[in-house]
Amino acid sequence: MAAVLGGVLLLSNAAWAAGCSIPIFGQPRQLNLDIVGTVYGAAIGDFNNDGRTDLAVTSPAGIGILFGTGQGGFSAPQTVLTNVCDTLLVADLNGDGKLDLLARGESGSGWWLFLGNGNGAFASQAIALDTSYLIAEALSDLNHDGKPDLALITTDGLRVSLNRGDGSFGPAVTYSLSPGLHRGPGGQRLQQ
Ligand SMILES: [Ca+2]
Ligand SMILES: [Ca+2]
Secondary structure: OEEEEOOEEEEOOEEEOOOOOOEEEOOOEEEEOOOOOOOOEEEEEOOOOOOOOEEEEEEOOEEEEEOEOOOOOEOOOEEEEOOOEEEEEEEOOOOOOOOEEEEEEHHHOOEEEEEEOOOOOEEEEEEOOOOOOEEEEEEEOOOOOOOOEEEEEEOOEEEEEOEOOOOOEOOOEEEOOOHHHOEOOOOOEOOO
16 A cells, blocks of 8 residues: 655555455555655556656656665655646556556646656656546446546436556546545435
8 A cells, every 4th residue: 555645655554464355454664765746646557667766756757666675765856747636547558568647737627647668767648538527537448348447426427438458548428426435526426
C-alpha cells in the first residue's frame, strides 16, 4: 500500500494471515519526498520499464515521476509534463506494453492522454470526455477485450466509455445506480 500526503510517502507491507483473504498491513514507513507544493494526485507503475515500481505525482509544478530504486527508495521527482492536473489514472491505454497516464486538468479543465514511451517520458494530447458531475473515476477492462475502459461515477449514474484500442474512448453509456450508491462530492451518502 502507498499513499502520498503532502511531500511524504507512506508505505506499508501487506501480508496475508493463513486462511484469511484480507491483507494485514504492517506499520507504515515514511519517506520524505522532494516535492514542492501540494500533491493533487498520485499513481504507481513502472514507467521506464526497468522492473522497478515508480511513482507519478501531480502538483502545481505539473506531473513528476520519481523512479524507484528497487530498494524502497525513489529518485528526486523529474517533471516530465507541465500540465497541472488533479486526477491521475495509470494503464496501458494503447496496448503497446508501455504505461500511459489519463489525467484531468486542474479544476476540471479538460482531460489529457499522456502516452508513455517506456523510458519515463510521455507525449501529450488533449482528449474530449464528458466528465460533468464527476464523483470518482477508474480504468478497468469492463468488456474483456483486453483494453482498459473508463468508468466514471457521476451524480447521473455510472458512465462507461469503451477504449477503442488507441487510447481514445468511444461515446459514454450511462447506467443508473441505486440512489444508495450515490455519494456527494465530499464522499457523503446522499439522502434518498
Ligand atoms: Ca521503474
Ligand atoms: Ca501505452
